[in-house]
Amino acid sequence: MAGIKRIGVLTSGGDCAGLNAIIRAVVQRAVDEYGWHVVGIHKGTAGLLSRPVEAETLDLSRFDGALLRRAGTVLGTTNKGDPFAFPMPDGRVVDRSDEIVEGLKELGIDALIGIGGDGSLAILERLCKQAGLPLIGIPKTIDNDVARTEVAVGYSTAVEVATDALDHLQPTAASHDRVMVLEVMGRDAGHIALSAGIAGGADIILIPEIPWDPDSLARKIEDLRRQDRNFALVVVAEAVRREDGDPVGRTREGGKVLYGGIGHYVGERLGEMTGAEVRVTVLGHVQRGGTPVARDRLIASIFGVHAVDLVAQGQDSMMVAWEGRSVTGVPLSQIIDQPHQVDPQGALVKAARGLGICLGD
The missing domain is CATH 3.40.50.460 (Phosphofructokinase domain)
Known part of the structure; x- marks a missing residue:
């Protein structure tokens, strides 16, 4: 995509095995293939509410093979505080989405890769639309309940x-x-x-x-x-x-x-x-x-690479998915509020x- 020079990546929702493998793949593909800068946003949307925004530039020197073996997420995550209905200490519930949009603009990124379950991706899509920022989602959940993908990272x-x-x-x-x-x-x-x-x-x-x-x-x-x-x-x-x-x-x-x-x-x-x-x-x-098993490392790596490629193709509001033994992209509108059950x-x-x-x- 013409004009892309700097992308952001964050993890949101509960942690699971394989998140670091996704981040590693995103950084390696974005830097090696496209020459982009990658900004890692800390603590999910919570990091975007901080001032200054909690973030760091991610380079290849940090992402050797050892990161494949690490559980959790080096960026941190949060599964609390819907920014559109954020609980305050005094009991009020307020809309803080504008603050997150300001945080995204402060980073100067051209697109965002969000790693999360269907709930997190729904929130991120609303925020990115508000910010006028392209979003590519990567499904991760141990429950494997995200629609339109046969498997999610962590499962x-x-x-x-x-x-x-x-x-x-x-x-x-x-x-x-x-x-x-x-x-x-x-x-x-x-x-x-x-x-x-x-x-x-x-x-x-x-x-x-x-x-x-x-x-x-x-x-x-x-x-x-x-x-x-x-x-x-x-x-x-x-x-x-x-x-x-x-x-x-x-x-x-x-x-x-x-x-x-x-x-x-x-x-x-x-x-x-x-x-x-x-x-x-x-x-x-x-x-x-725990240490991610081989399949989670593989799926995470495939998803991370494909997410960067979707950004390069100019895609927006899409989620990377595994369907029919192949990686693809599906509209986020097709996975929101449609849990994949047994x-x-x-x-x-x-x-x-x-x-x-x-x-x-």
């Missing part, structure tokens, strides 16, 4: 962590005749639970897309006992609701539910109904950290059923 590592946890739980479950319940992340979708459950040999997998019945779980435990199995592995996504439809967690100001506790709830129900000795493990943020009739669900895994229904 593969999260599945690996959850699968590894099941590998560790199985021997102790068998040694002590126990039912082991593993609660994994998955705010809007059950992708982690389903994939890790299949890979880790779970007997029961509960995901938010499929309502569950406690009697179905109890029958599965009894079936295993009749097969002379003395243990069971259960995987539960954090967003699974109780059988009455109520979420498990605590409600934040504004009505958003902070999930957590469904694993213990399911464990208690199983113990009551089957008499089994049950233990519960909640992985929580362990799934976000298809109850999809291949993974059919495989789980074919393996005799109970999905709770």
